[in-house]
Amino acid sequence: MDTKSLRSRYEELVVEVNQHNYRYHTLDAPIISDAEYDKLLNELKRIEADHPDWIAPDSPTQRAGAKAADRFEKVRHPAPILSLANAFGADDARAWYERVRKLDERVASAKFVVEPKIDGLSVVLHYRDGVFVQGATRGDGEVGEDITANLRTVKTIPLKIPVTSKQSSVVSVPKYLVVRGEAFIPVKEFEKLNEQLAEAGEKTYLNPRNTAAGSLRQLDPSLTASRPLTLLVYQIVYSEGGEVPTSQWELLQYLKALGFPVTDVAKRFDDIESAITYTETWNKRRDELAYEADGMVIKIDDLNLAAELGFVGKDPRGATAFKFPAREVTTKLLDIRVTVGRTGVLIPNAVLEPVEINGVIVERATLHNFDYIAEKDIRVGDRVLVKRAGEVIPYVIGPVVDVRTGKEKKYKPPQVCPVCEQPVEHFEGEVAWYCVNAACPAQLQRNIEHFVSRGSMDINGLGFKIVEKLIDTGAIKDVADIYTLTRESILEAVTKKDRKTEKEPPGKIADNLLSAIAESKSQPLPRLITALGIRGVGEVSARDLASHFGNLDALSKANADDLQEIEGVGPNIAEAIVDWFKRPANQKILKKLKAIGLWPVSNVGAKGLSPEGKLTGLTFVVTGTLPTFSRDGVKEFIESNGGKVTDSVSKKTDYLVLGENPGSKFEKAKSLGVKILDEAGLKKLAGV
Numbered sequence: 064m065d066t067k068s069l070r071s072r073y074e075e076l077v078v079e080v081n082q083h084n085y086r087y088h089t090l091d092a093p094i095i096s097d098a099e100y101d102k103l104l105n106e107l108k109r110i111e112a113d114h115p116d117w118i119a120p121d122s123p124t125q126r127a128g129a130k131a132a133d134r135f136e137k138v139r140h141p142a143p144i145l146s147l148a149n150a151f152g153a154d155d156a157r158a159w160y161e162r163v164r165k166l167d168e169r170v171a172s173a174k175f176v177v178e179p180k181i182d183g184l185s186v187v188l189h190y191r192d193g194v195f196v197q198g199a200t201r202g203d204g205e206v207g208e209d210i211t212a213n214l215r216t217v218k219t220i221p222l223k224i225p226v227t228s229k230q231s232s233v234v235s236v237p238k239y240l241v242v243r244g245e246a247f248i249p250v251k252e253f254e255k256l257n258e259q260l261a262e263a264g265e266k267t268y269l270n271p272r273n274t275a276a277g278s279l280r281q282l283d284p285s286l287t288a289s290r291p292l293t294l295l296v297y298q299i300v301y302s303e304g305g306e307v308p309t310s311q312w313e314l315l316q317y318l319k320a321l322g323f324p325v326t327d328v329a330k331r332f333d334d335i336e337s338a339i340t341y342t343e344t345w346n347k348r349r350d351e352l353a354y355e356a357d358g359m360v361i362k363i364d365d366l367n368l369a370a371e372l373g374f375v376g377k378d379p380r381g382a383t384a385f386k387f388p389a390r391e392v393t394t395k396l397l398d399i400r401v402t403v404g405r406t407g408v409l410i411p412n413a414v415l416e417p418v419e420i421n422g423v424i425v426e427r428a429t430l431h432n433f434d435y436i437a438e439k440d441i442r443v444g445d446r447v448l449v450k451r452a453g454e455v456i457p458y459v460i461g462p463v464v465d466v467r468t469g470k471e472k473k474y475k476p477p478q479v480c481p482v483c484e485q486p487v488e489h490f491e492g493e494v495a496w497y498c499v500n501a502a503c504p505a506q507l508q509r510n511i512e513h514f515v516s517r518g519s520m521d522i523n524g525l526g527f528k529i530v531e532k533l534i535d536t537g538a539i540k541d542v543a544d545i546y547t548l549t550r551e552s553i554l555e556a557v558t559k560k561d562r563k564t565e566k567e568p569p570g571k572i573a574d575n576l577l578s579a580i581a582e583s584k585s586q587p588l589p590r591l592i593t594a595l596g597i598r599g600v601g602e603v604s605a606r607d608l609a610s611h612f613g614n615l616d617a618l619s620k621a622n623a624d625d626l627q628e629i630e631g632v633g634p635n636i637a638e639a640i641v642d643w644f645k646r647p648a649n650q651k652i653l654k655k656l657k658a659i660g661l662w663p664v665s666n667v668g669a670k671g672l673s674p675e676g677k678l679t680g681l682t683f684v685v686t687g688t689l690p691t692f693s694r695d696g697v698k699e700f701i702e703s704n705g706g707k708v709t710d711s712v713s714k715k716t717d718y719l720v721l722g723e724n725p726g727s728k729f730e731k732a733k734s735l736g737v738k739i740l741d742e743a744g745l746k747k748l749a750g751v
């Protein structure tokens with residue numbers, strides 16, 4: 064190839080590779096394979112190696128630049144980079160509207176554009192003759208920092224606009240164009256990044272915003288390149304030598320046509336009320352956005368009108384930020400307290416200076432486990448970032464290291480249980496620490512709570528306070544002692560507790576409790592196995608264990624291999640079961656239970672002996688409330704007639720037993736064509 068045609072081939076390649084980049088990163092719609100892309104890029108690189116003087120500033124190879132000096136140069140923005148005034152709620156937004164309408168009557172007939180307010184970092188991008196020449200941070204709004212080399216590494220920032228040749232024929236680009244957008248890290252990418260860092264044993268980041276900000280202010284662009292940064296563009300800050308739209312709505316379409324990434328959530332409305340309604344729907348749907356949004360921006364569509372309205376300080380009157388309720392706040396970590404869970408697991412909890420998050424006062428938050436505290440270097444006295452979102456229990460994200468005074472105290476996990484003061488243990492492969500003392504009052508308390516709960520032995524009347532007293536007085540030392548309680552020991556505990564909250568006389572309480580305890584003795588084997596509180600053994604595995612082994616004698620002799628024969632019992636659960644039965648304290652419990660005659664034999668029978676019934680070989684799923692059967696009652700009915708009950712609907716399900724107010728299982732069953740029965744139908748099928 065002669066030099067001239069090689070040069071034109073090179074120029075062609077620059078355009079082509081940039082277009083594929085755009086399709087891949089911005090549109091998410093590649094038209095060639097990775098291998099084909101690599102081939103083109105390699106060809107381009109080879110030419111550049113032979114002709115370094117040809118290298119174009121918008122060549123895809125120019126994304127990774129050289130390390131900057133020890134600081135960033137300053138850049139004066141061609142026009143002020145403004146901020147936004149906040150509105151909290153619909154009334155605030157209406158008040159903004161009224162204010163501007165009074166200033167200018169044209170506002171009354173104005174249209175509004177609503178866009179997500181991305182919680183990222185404002186960046187300003189300069190294009191000369193369509194080529195990306197400079198990028199800056201917002202700084203103080205007048206002067207920012209030159210982070211061009213870093214921004215070049217962001218794959219969704221076009222190095223040349225319009226990006227595709229198709230676009231070139233329909234949109235024209237001003238000779239000098241300065242746009243503004245918000246750079247950020249998508250939530251999923253952020254989580255992935257933190258997982259990778261944690262795996263590599265490195266410090267994880269607090270939130271996407273801080274990470275994005277930190278990544279863009281790196282002096283080494285190769286570090287920025289390794290961060291999953293992207294951006295959305297929403298404003299033209301300045302233009303010279305060409306026309307640009309004067310409506311915000313058209314401007315977004317225009318920026319998109321040039322090849323910039325632009326939000327697809329934006330909408331235009333004819334009146335303020337519909338704009339507010341749209342904003343509010345996104346408040347509820349904010350988790351559907353790929354990025355963190357701290358609100359929506361309502362903008363007057365007519366940009367000339369908006370500009371004429373002027374500013375208040377740095378806030379333009381022509382737009383307002385409709386803020387979503389905060390989910391993250393900072394507060395002081397006053398103390399770390401450790402509680403003991405049922406399995407003996409030690410759980411560190413943060414005691415916080417009370418703070419409001421989204422209408423709720425938060426004083427406690429979880430710290431997950433001791434590794435988490437160490438990994439995040441969370442110290443008592445730190446200002447910490449706390450998050451409360453949706454149904455999740457509030458948790459501490461991490462410390463705000465920059466405001467440390469030096470008085471914060473590093474935290475050392477306890478070496479003994481905070482309740483019984485026995486040494487704590489750590490199992491290989493687990494992050495948690497455990498109190499393994501079966502007689503630990505804290506554990507005992509939780510064990511009993513679990514033993515008497517609805518899905519277990521279902522003993523009404525053994526509430527937290529009574530149990531606490533019964534442990535205190537020494538009447539209960541393990542769960543089996545529930546069955547040796549006397550009227551006197553109960554009366555002693557009842558009179559000792561806070562009488563004011565009791566409506567019934569102590570004698571009545573004691574009698575009721577004794578009869579509830581007596582009644583529980585006829586609970587079937589699966590209930591008793593659940594009640595024992597073996598780590599990992601819930602109601603479903605308890606049922607399987609009961610039908611496989613038939614009684615506690617057989618179960619207690621099973622080794623890990625026997626146990627793993629059961630579907631759903633993996634090596635961890637098997638080991639936990641073997642371990643539970645090995646412990647002397649638990650053997651003592653079993654002995655006591657046997658002595659009092661609490662030794663149910665499964666009505667289903669040991670493996671191979673399951674009763675032949677009309678339902679043998681059939682698998683059932685139950686959903687909704689049935690007229691006479693309880694949840695457990697229906698399971699027992701099906702099993703005692705030879706059938707099997709599972710939790711979720713699959714192609715293997717033979718029947719769905721349907722009650723009132725069914726859950727999603729109903730839809731699933733219908734979509735899979737599973738046969739549906741009501742309670743009467745089930746009884747008929749079983750032949751009763």
Ligand code: IVH
Nearest residue numbers: 145146147178179180181185245297360379
């Ligand atoms: S418009 C005149 N639109 O929010 C233009 N800002 O709290 C004023 N932001 O400094 C900004 N998404 O960094 C605008 N769709 C969006 C935005 C947005 C995020 C940021 C921006 C601004 C801050 C104001």
